[in-house]
Amino acid sequence: MKNKKIEKVENWLDERYDLSPIRNLIQHKKVPVHGHSIWYYMGGISLFLFMIQVFTGLLLLMYYIPGEDSAYESVQFIITKVDFGWLIRNLHSWSANLMVFFIFIHMFSVFFTNSFRKPRELTWVTGFFLLLLAMGFGFSGYLLPWNELAFFATKVGTDIVAVVPFIGDSLKVILRGGEDVTGATLSRFFGLHVAFLPAIFTTLLVIHLFFVQRQGMSEPEEFEKLTEDQKKYIPFFPNFVLQDALLWIIVLIVLLSLTLFFPWELGLKADALASAPIGIKPEWYFMFMFETLKLLPANIWFIEGEAVGIFAFTIAGLIWMLIPFINFSKKKDLNNKIVRWIGIFSLLYMIAFTIKGYL
Amino acid sequence: MGTNRRKFLNSLLGIGSLGALSAIVYPIISFLIPPKIAEVKINSLKVGPVADFKNNSSKIVKFGRTPVILVRTKNGDFNALEATCTHLDCIVQFKKDTQQILCACHNGIYDIHGRNVSGPPPKPLKQFVVNIIDDEIRITSQDV
Incomplete structure (x- = not known):
C-alpha cells in the first residue's frame, strides 16, 4: 500500500547506501511492556524539549545582540516589539527548565530501575555528561539577558571556580574574560551558549542515542525472569513511536500553558555598582548546591567552607558518574542495596535542599 | 635489533x-x-559634599576598579568599606535597621567596621579612610 513515489526514492537510496540496518531497526526493535514502562518515555521527552531549545534558540539569535549596552535592550525589544517575540523567548526559557527537569527524571528512573548496569555503563556516562552540559547551557544562558539576578548569579558561580587548587584563579579569569563579570564575560558566555556547548552536546547526544539503539531497551530483572510466553512487547515502530508522539504533544500543551500563564520576567538591567538584591536565587537546579554553600560555616578547620562544599560535590558527582563501575561489596545483593541507598539519599537530599531554598 | x-x-x-x-x-x-589592561591607580577619591549624605544612608562608588560602600550611620559617622563580599564576590548593602552590612547572596553579615559577624564570609571587608576636607568627603586607601 506504500506510495509508489516514496518506494521509488527508497529503492534509489537503498541501491546506493544499503538501508537494511535502518529497516532492521524499524522492523525488529521492540519495547518491553511491564509496570515500569512509563520511564522509557522520559529520555524521549528530554530529546523533544532539546529540539524546541534549538529551534527557539535559532529564532532568538535573529534579534539578540550580545554586549553590555545591547543585550538587555535587545531582549526587551524581542519581548515588547517583535511579533510573538514574548512567545519565543518564554518558550525558550520554559522548555530549558522543563528539559533539565526531565533529564533529572530520566536519570533517576534509569538509576532506580538498574538500567545503568552492564552492558549500559557508557550510556550512563554519556548521559551524565549530557546533564552537566545541560546545566552549563542553563548557567550560560541565564546571563545572556544581562539582568540583575543573572549578573549576581554569574558572579557567584564563576567565583566558585576560584577554589580549584593552583589553577582556580586563572580558570576564573578565563571564564570571565577578565577579573570581573563584565561585557567580556557576556561575550564569552554567548559564544559558549550558542556555539561551543551545542557542538559538544549534539555530538554526545548522537553517541548516547546510538548506544541506546544498538543495545535496545533495558529490561528490568523481574521482567527478565519471566518465561518467553509471559514477556509482553510492543513494536518500537509504529506503536512506541506513536505513543511517544502523543506524549510530546501533551508536553507541548503543558509548555504552551506555562508560557502563556507564567511569563518569564526580565527584571532590572544589571548594574555593577548596585548591591545584590535580597532574595537572590540561582536557577532551581542549582538550588540544592546554593543552599548547602549557604549553610557551611566560613571555615572548616583551616579550609574555607565553600571549598569544602565544592570539593564534596565534585567527589559526589564523580562517584555518581562512575557508579556502574564501582563495587561497594563483593556480595551482589549487598552491593545493590548500597547503590540503592546512595540513590535514595541523593534524591532526598536534592529535593529537601531545593524545597528549603524556596521556603 | x-x-x-x-x-x-x-x-x-x-x-x-x-x-x-x-x-x-x-x-x-x-x-x-x-x-591585562593597565589601570590608573588611585589613592583617594572625592565623593561629594557632606550635605549630600543623610544620616542612616549609604552609597556605592567606584574606587578605581573596586566598588566601595560609603555608609553614614544613624549617629552621623562615616565609614567606607570595600563593597565586594569576601565570600563569593557579590556587592554588599547597608542594613539601616540593624546598622550592619549584609550580603544578600548568602546572608553574610558584617558589622559597620567590616568585621565578618555571621554567615559564610571568611574574611572582613577592607576598610578605607574617610576624611572630610572643606566639607567634602574624601575616601583614601589604607594601602599607601
Missing part, C-alpha cells in the same frame, strides 16, 4: 607528537587568557 629500532622511532614520533600538541594547545590557552 629490529624492535629496538622500532621502539626508538616510536618514541621519537611520540615526542614529536607531544611537541606538536603543545604547539597547538599553548597558543589556545594563551588566547583565552585576556590581556
Whole structure:
C-alpha cells in the first residue's frame, strides 16, 4: 500500500547506501511492556524539549545582540516589539527548565530501575555528561539577558571556580574574560551558549542515542525472569513511536500553558555598582548546591567552607558518574542495596535542599 | 635489533607528537587568557559634599576598579568599606535597621567596621579612610 513515489526514492537510496540496518531497526526493535514502562518515555521527552531549545534558540539569535549596552535592550525589544517575540523567548526559557527537569527524571528512573548496569555503563556516562552540559547551557544562558539576578548569579558561580587548587584563579579569569563579570564575560558566555556547548552536546547526544539503539531497551530483572510466553512487547515502530508522539504533544500543551500563564520576567538591567538584591536565587537546579554553600560555616578547620562544599560535590558527582563501575561489596545483593541507598539519599537530599531554598 | 629500532622511532614520533600538541594547545590557552589592561591607580577619591549624605544612608562608588560602600550611620559617622563580599564576590548593602552590612547572596553579615559577624564570609571587608576636607568627603586607601 506504500506510495509508489516514496518506494521509488527508497529503492534509489537503498541501491546506493544499503538501508537494511535502518529497516532492521524499524522492523525488529521492540519495547518491553511491564509496570515500569512509563520511564522509557522520559529520555524521549528530554530529546523533544532539546529540539524546541534549538529551534527557539535559532529564532532568538535573529534579534539578540550580545554586549553590555545591547543585550538587555535587545531582549526587551524581542519581548515588547517583535511579533510573538514574548512567545519565543518564554518558550525558550520554559522548555530549558522543563528539559533539565526531565533529564533529572530520566536519570533517576534509569538509576532506580538498574538500567545503568552492564552492558549500559557508557550510556550512563554519556548521559551524565549530557546533564552537566545541560546545566552549563542553563548557567550560560541565564546571563545572556544581562539582568540583575543573572549578573549576581554569574558572579557567584564563576567565583566558585576560584577554589580549584593552583589553577582556580586563572580558570576564573578565563571564564570571565577578565577579573570581573563584565561585557567580556557576556561575550564569552554567548559564544559558549550558542556555539561551543551545542557542538559538544549534539555530538554526545548522537553517541548516547546510538548506544541506546544498538543495545535496545533495558529490561528490568523481574521482567527478565519471566518465561518467553509471559514477556509482553510492543513494536518500537509504529506503536512506541506513536505513543511517544502523543506524549510530546501533551508536553507541548503543558509548555504552551506555562508560557502563556507564567511569563518569564526580565527584571532590572544589571548594574555593577548596585548591591545584590535580597532574595537572590540561582536557577532551581542549582538550588540544592546554593543552599548547602549557604549553610557551611566560613571555615572548616583551616579550609574555607565553600571549598569544602565544592570539593564534596565534585567527589559526589564523580562517584555518581562512575557508579556502574564501582563495587561497594563483593556480595551482589549487598552491593545493590548500597547503590540503592546512595540513590535514595541523593534524591532526598536534592529535593529537601531545593524545597528549603524556596521556603 | 629490529624492535629496538622500532621502539626508538616510536618514541621519537611520540615526542614529536607531544611537541606538536603543545604547539597547538599553548597558543589556545594563551588566547583565552585576556590581556591585562593597565589601570590608573588611585589613592583617594572625592565623593561629594557632606550635605549630600543623610544620616542612616549609604552609597556605592567606584574606587578605581573596586566598588566601595560609603555608609553614614544613624549617629552621623562615616565609614567606607570595600563593597565586594569576601565570600563569593557579590556587592554588599547597608542594613539601616540593624546598622550592619549584609550580603544578600548568602546572608553574610558584617558589622559597620567590616568585621565578618555571621554567615559564610571568611574574611572582613577592607576598610578605607574617610576624611572630610572643606566639607567634602574624601575616601583614601589604607594601602599607601
